[in-house]
Amino acid sequence: MDTNRREFLKGTFWMGAAAFAAGCAMDKIALGPQGGPMMTYADKPMKKVRVGVIGLGRGEGAVRRMAQIPNTYVTAICDLNEARINKQLKWFDQMKIARPKVYTGGPEEWKKLVDSDEVDLVYNATPWLLHAPIGLYAMRAGKHVAIEVPAALTEDECYELVETSEKTRRHCMQLENCCYGEIELLSLNLCRKGLLGEIVHGECAYIHDLRSYCYDKFDEEKGGGGYWDYWRLKYNAKHGGNQYQTHGLGPVCQYMNINRGDQFDFLVSVDSKQESFERYAKAKFGADSWQAKTKVKMGDMNTSIIKTKLGRTIMLQHNVSNPRPYNRINLISGTKGILQDYPYRCTFAKNEIDGCHNYSPEFAEKVRKEHMHPLWKKCGKLAAKVGGHGGMDFLMDLRLSYCLQNGLPLDMNVYDLASWCVIGELSEKSSDNRGRSIDIPDFTNGAWKTAAPLGIVDVDIEKLGIKDDAIKAHKDAMNV
Ligand SMILES: NC(=O)c1ccc[n+]([C@@H]2O[C@H](COP(=O)([O-])OP(=O)(O)OC[C@H]3O[C@@H](n4cnc5c(N)ncnc54)[C@H](O)[C@@H]3O)[C@@H](O)[C@H]2O)c1
Numbered sequence: 001m002d003t004n005r006r007e008f009l010k011g012t013f014w015m016g017a018a019a020f021a022a023g024c025a026m027d028k029i030a031l032g033p034q035g036g037p038m039m040t041y042a043d044k045p046m047k048k049v050r051v052g053v054i055g056l057g058r059g060e061g062a063v064r065r066m067a068q069i070p071n072t073y074v075t076a077i078c079d080l081n082e083a084r085i086n087k088q089l090k091w092f093d094q095m096k097i098a099r100p101k102v103y104t105g106g107p108e109e110w111k112k113l114v115d116s117d118e119v120d121l122v123y124n125a126t127p128w129l130l131h132a133p134i135g136l137y138a139m140r141a142g143k144h145v146a147i148e149v150p151a152a153l154t155e156d157e158c159y160e161l162v163e164t165s166e167k168t169r170r171h172c173m174q175l176e177n178c179c180y181g182e183i184e185l186l187s188l189n190l191c192r193k194g195l196l197g198e199i200v201h202g203e204c205a206y207i208h209d210l211r212s213y214c215y216d217k218f219d220e221e222k223g224g225g226g227y228w229d230y231w232r233l234k235y236n237a238k239h240g241g242n243q244y245q246t247h248g249l250g251p252v253c254q255y256m257n258i259n260r261g262d263q264f265d266f267l268v269s270v271d272s273k274q275e276s277f278e279r280y281a282k283a284k285f286g287a288d289s290w291q292a293k294t295k296v297k298m299g300d301m302n303t304s305i306i307k308t309k310l311g312r313t314i315m316l317q318h319n320v321s322n323p324r325p326y327n328r329i330n331l332i333s334g335t336k337g338i339l340q341d342y343p344y345r346c347t348f349a350k351n352e353i354d355g356c357h358n359y360s361p362e363f364a365e366k367v368r369k370e371h372m373h374p375l376w377k378k379c380g381k382l383a384a385k386v387g388g389h390g391g392m393d394f395l396m397d398l399r400l401s402y403c404l405q406n407g408l409p410l411d412m413n414v415y416d417l418a419s420w421c422v423i424g425e426l427s428e429k430s431s432d433n434r435g436r437s438i439d440i441p442d443f444t445n446g447a448w449k450t451a452a453p454l455g456i457v458d459v460d461i462e463k464l465g466i467k468d469d470a471i472k473a474h475k476d477a478m479n480v
Contacts, residue, residue, distance in 0.1 A: 035167040037166060038165050038172075040451075051075065052113045052123065053066070053077050054126055055130075055148075056085065069466070071464075078103035080107065122144070132152050132153070139164045140168060144170050146175050148174075152418065152422070171413075174417040175396060180396045181251070189456065193371065194336075196338065197337065200333060201331075202332050203331035204252045206245070206318050207326065208319075209320065211321065238297055243318060248317070253416065259451060262312065263308060265309045266440055267423065267427060270303055272300050298321070300319060300322050327342045330342070374458050382466065385471060414443075415443045
């Protein structure tokens with residue numbers, strides 16, 4: 001660990017502590033050129049949000065969602081693949097929206113997009129190894145940045161993103177769309193209303209058979225097929241642990257107020273053996289193929305357990321290898337009841353001695369209707385029409401643009417990014433050491449003790465001026 005970075009964090013902590021002691025929001029303090037904490041940071045309202053999207057696989061959906069949000073303009077796109085660039089330009093023409101500036105032709109062309117005067121927000125949907133480098137470069141160039149998941153791969157990257165966001169006072173948000181799923185928002189609402197009682201335990205996961213995406217070849221001519229340059233397989237081959245943790249973990253952290261009232265303490269993590277990737281490669285490409293000869297470190301299943309400072313536990317799994325239906329588990333359990341997804345179920349105890357022994361589909365449906373999160377109630381139908389994982393991708397982008405337009409703090413700040421992402425490297429270290437317990441750093445430097453929980457967020461769609469009939473569905477949205 002680079003001690004200078006720790007020094008920076010130590011240096012800024014006194015400002016936060018002083019603010020809390022004085023009972024005022026940290027960001028109201030006049031901060032010097034050295035920056036300040038980002039817990040409740042809000043930039044001045046932006047009349048227009050000009051977005052530059054880098055990486056047009058997953059980024060394709062981002063282009064199409066962002067370009068349809070009022071006062072939000074996709075002014076630049078960047079990708080190495082010509083077919084993907086052309087596909088986007090065709091869409092802009094069909095939609096009669098002004099074409100964005102194109103950056104292509106080399107692996108560092110994205111720097112020109114970031115440096116361009118026509119971009120306020122860099123939307124980074126590139127392969128994992130480019131997440132932190134583009135994020136850091138963007139903030140240093142004075143741009144806000146939103147980064148696909150996982151936004152950072154190592155503890156060092158997490159610290160550097162936190163430090164740079166504080167220093168430059170630029171937003172650095174992780175694009176954790178699952179925090180905006182209907183059932184995740186419902187779960188959050190139930191927790192906020194206290195209907196599950198004191199929250200004690202959560203379970204979450206990313207379970208999705210990705211073998212074909214990882215081993216299929218990317219078709220340069222068509223701009224489709226497997227992942228570009230086998231980037232994911234290359235990472236899977238070198239690393240164990242929970243590599244794609246935030247889809248499950250992000251929502252549970254919001255239910256438990258991690259960084260805002262509670263904090264991670266330590267984790268233990270164990271990988272199962274590797275079987276299914278290597279068997280798949282051999283069966284599909286033959287024993288002599290390079291695929292079959294590629295050793296994969298990633299276990300079929302990783303199981304991690306996190307303990308929080310307030311004594312709660314979170315069970316987190318990662319399995320992209322076995323033939324199983326998709327599952328993020330999304331279980332949240334407290335002293336008064338439980339909700340779990342896949343399929344969605346929920347039950348509340350009648351009193352302190354009621355055991356909640358059965359689920360009833362009718363009760364779950366009643367709860368879903370009665371306690372639907374206001375954001376989903378207002379925008380869920382519209383979001384589902386736009387598409388992208390049933391609408392949650394649109395809600396995420398909508399909130400991001402809305403917050404920037406209205407000068408509000410973002411729902412997910414750089415501390416959330418760092419806390420959720422650091423679990424990747426730490427789970428690998430624990431698993432490599434027979435499940436040894438590992439302390440999880442507090443990126444807020446103690447601010448979690450007094451920070452307010454994320455509120456029940458909303459969007460004023462009338463003020464924003466969204467017209468339902470003007471919004472077009474993105475039918476081929478990527479749902480991986
Ligand atoms: N949040 C979600 O639900 C979700 C879903 C899918 C993917 N993702 C994330 O999105 C990211 C991209 O995944 P994907 O499925 O689109 O992968 P992909 O392989 O389909 O696409 C990656 C794209 O990045 C481009 N690229 C690579 N290096 C580049 C460079 N130096 N400059 C410009 N462009 C470059 C490639 O040409 C390719 O088009 C990953 O981080 C992934 O984890 C998130």
